[in-house]
Amino acid sequence: MSTSTTLGLWVAYGPNGVVGSIRHDDEGYRVTMAGADASAGTYPSLAVAKSALHARMRPGSDWPNFREH
Secondary structure: OOOOOOOEEEEEEEOOEEEEEEEEEOOEEEEEEOOOOOOOEEEOOHHHHHHHHHHOOOOOOOOOEEEEO
């Protein structure tokens, strides 16, 4: 059983709505794309996680708007 505590949540919005999220917990910054059943990876910093999320979007997509929740 995992005992991670969520320290922060950022939701990424594209022109058509939510494209993914980033959760900060004990292990790092976990990227999950909208509609995915599993995370796309955990990264050491928010900046790296944001770049990883953007890289998983459709090629040519604009940088999403990240909002902290």
